[in-house]
Amino acid sequence: MIPLYDTARSRRFPSVNWTLILLNGLIFYYEVTMGEERLNRFILDWALVPAQLTSNYAENWLTIFSSMFLHGGWLHILGNMWTLVIFGDNIEDRMGHGNYLVFYLLSGTAAALMQTFLIPGSQTPMIGASGAIAGVLGAYIILFPRARIASLVPILFIFTLIEIPAVIYLGIWFVLQLFSGWSALQGAAAGGIAWWAHVGGFVFGVIAVHLFTGKRYY
DSSP: OEEEEESOOOSSOOHHHHHHHHHHHHHHHHHHTSOHHHHHHHHHHHSBOHHHHHHOHHHHTTHHHHGGGOOSSHHHHHHHHHHHHHHHHHHHHHHOHHHHHHHHHHHHHHHHHHHHHHSTTOOSOBOOSHHHHHHHHHHHHHHOTTOEEEEEEEETTEEEEEEEEHHHHHHHHHHHHHHHHHHHHTTOOOTTOOHHHHHHHHHHHHHHGGGSSSSOOO
């Protein structure tokens, strides 16, 4: 399922959401201007590596945040940023700008810690905004369960536009992340994807969303 848009409408301009998208885009542009050797060093310096975080948290804690703004290719960043465009504006509208920014960063933190807790010895660098975005999706399924997500769905090898209720669309997405994460724990190839980061971010969003929809800060 490829999401195109949602039917929920925000009442004000999502300035924080677009700032996050712009920041991710600028950092990715910086990445693509590097040579391969320099880029590999940059990723190793700023990505989150679970084994390094568990062995020396004091030295590596900053990578929890820096890793949220790194991406591994065009499909990686375009998929993440498009998802943020569709779902992030509504969550910022309900939380307020300041609360949304804190919520986004904490979602990414919860995602990183979940992946690290379950696979603490992994030497695979974790990069990408998907853990933080998973928190946004978790908040969305609570706040906008009846919204509809217009998606391209393959039916008999033909992509068809279908509007799917958000609770079903995101519920299917979460089950797929959970199943893939469980398979990875059983030794199946993870394809370089931190499935448990997605699960951790989503669960945090579901649990914490109402803590951020009360008093708004600017």
